[in-house]
Amino acid sequence: MLGWSQDELASAAAVSRATVVDFERGARIPHRNSLISIRRALEAAGIVLIAENGGGAGVRFGKPSGDGEN
Template structure:
């Protein structure tokens, strides 16, 4: 997960840094520094942030020629699925 993916993911689900800190167990200061690209946290910290965001419906899109990104997970009640 990149800093811009973290910012975008939070925006998609209207999650503040404070709320992400509570959900992930990562200090708000660490989240803010990561999102500003001031520091690169440990991999376990990134994993905790990613897991917390995935738990509220965010999907992370890998770099695949179109650039890394985020989207909301599809809902099973969408048209055509029963």
């Protein structure tokens, strides 16, 4: 949705590129702290993660809350 590369997401989340690659291909689930960092990076860029509420989980654009780096 953001058009970020794996390197850009890894940088924004302060995790390794391997963490992003493995997560995207379903090879492993990152450690809890890495997942939190990835979520915060996406949310700071304006992504809203919608919890399961009977209609299914989802993603939408919101207003970026970050410092404008990405």
